[in-house]
Amino acid sequence: MLDTYEKRILKELQRDGRASTQTLSDAVGLSPSPCWRRVKRLEEDGYITRYAAILDGKKLGLRALAHIQVSLIDHDTSSIAKFKDFIDHNEQVLECASITGDFDYILKVAAKDPESLEHFIMQNLLGLKVVRTTATTFILRQMKVSGALPVDI
Template sequence: MLDKFEKLILTTLQHNGRASTQELSDAVGLSPSPCWRRVKRLEDAGYITRYAAILDGKKLGLHAFAHVQVSLIDHSEASIDVFRRFVDQVDQVLECSSITGDFDYILKVAATDPEALETFIMNNILRLGVVRTTTTNFILRQMKVSGPLPLDN
């Protein structure tokens, strides 16, 4: 169970992962040493899994973002493993969630342009050998962004 100080630390770090121990201690009302110990404990307990910078995709040349719904051919362990390994290894897949409904997964994918996105879907996702079908919805404007972007396009 998290106490009020730990919740404040986590909230502060979500908005500024580079906050110093002094900045955190000022924000949550603890002295630096106890604050640092709490951060360390939160890291060790797995509440904080990593720190990241949020980048501007357009400045990196990424002008096409889409949600790609994916339906697998079957739900065998082997098919799911192939798909999961692909998702874990490919930086263009920004997010992946298992979903209910007509599809099994929804991916958030980044590409330089619509043609590159089409190529990615055709040459990577559909050639996995475990995907039955996909449906793609282009993202017109991202209102809130978090998470890493691919830099090797």
């Protein structure tokens, strides 16, 4: 179980992963040494898995975002492994989740434009020869973008 200080630390680090130990300790109400030790323990225990920068996709020329629902041809171990390997190594795939319903997976994909997204689907995704069908929904505007998880639930 996490105590109040650890929950505060996690919230602050989700808000600013580059916060110094002093800034973090001030924000959560601990002195720097105990705060640093708690951060290290949270990392070692796997609560904090990595630190990352959040980039502006538009500034990078990524003007097309979409959710792509994917249904595989079969659920054979080799088909799933091929699909997973593709997902793991393709930078355009921002997220992938196994889902319930008519499809097996949902992907969040970034592309330069709709034509690039079409190329991704037709050449890369369907080119795997393990995908039966896809359904694509363009994201017109993201209303909220947050990688932060609720800590107090």
